[in-house]
Structures are given as structure tokens and as C-alpha cells.
Amino acid sequence: MGEQGKKMKLSGPEHAVILLAAVFLAFTAGWFLRGERAAEPLRVETQRKLEVTVTALPAPTAVPERGLVNINTADAETLQTLPGIGEKRAADIVADRAANGPYRYPEDLTRVSGIGEETLAGLLGQITTGEENG
Numbered sequence: 001m002g003e004q005g006k007k008m009k010l011s012g013p014e015h016a017v018i019l020l021a022a023v024f025l026a027f028t029a030g031w032f033l034r035g036e037r038a039a040e041p042l043r044v045e046t047q048r049k050l051e052v053t054v055t056a057l058p059a060p061t062a063v064p065e066r067g068l069v070n071i072n073t074a075d076a077e078t079l080q081t082l083p084g085i086g087e088k089r090a091a092d093i094v095a096d097r098a099a100n101g102p103y104r105y106p107e108d109l110t111r112v113s114g115i116g117e118e119t120l121a122g123l124l125g126q127i128t129t130g131e132e133n134g
Helices: 012-036 087-100 106-111 117-123
Strands: none
């Protein structure tokens, strides 16, 4: 009998390759057989009406005739025309501006002692920094 009668032994990696080949062949066969029994395409019918509502926006509010007070260029006398700003606070604003530079945003006024969120809220519609911030 010789060499032909001996059984061949496969190593672990060879078993893995044969197993992967069998899985691949089974998957490929399933893939092709699936295509033969394709279901009817799904058909969806919808009917909707598009409703558009147009809303008119209110006209923009005008700047008061006296204009906005530029907190970067106004002197102490002009600053005193603002609500909640007296002689001392106006002087403090001018001093702060000289020491720390111009205000970038109106909210920067809160760095002045005595000007808090409540005072600032009353000023926001009446002051500007002279820059476009939006």
C-alpha cells in the first residue's frame, strides 16, 4: 500500500482556512439564492398639503431722538443724563475708562464699582460703545 494508505493530518491553521472557505461558500450561495425570491417592492402613498403661514414682524424700534450715549467718548456731564448715573458714578466711569481702556461691550460697565446687573439693565437701551457688536 505504501504512501497512499496513510491519512493526512491537517494542522490548526489549515482547519481554520477550510472552515472559512466553507462559511464563505455558504454565504455566497445564500446571497445568490436570496435574489431569486425577492419580495414585491414596498409602495408607500402619501398625500399632504403644505400650509404656509406668513407672519409680519413688528417694525424695528427707533433709537430715541437724543440718540445713544457712547460710554467710550462721553464726558462725565453727558454720562449723568443716564438713569442711575450720578456725579460720582460718572466720574468713576471716566476714571475706569482712562485706567483700563475703552469698553468693548456695554456689559463691561459692570467693572465700575457701584454698577451692577440691575443698573446695567436700565442702561442697555440707552448706551453704546460705538462699535458694531453683532
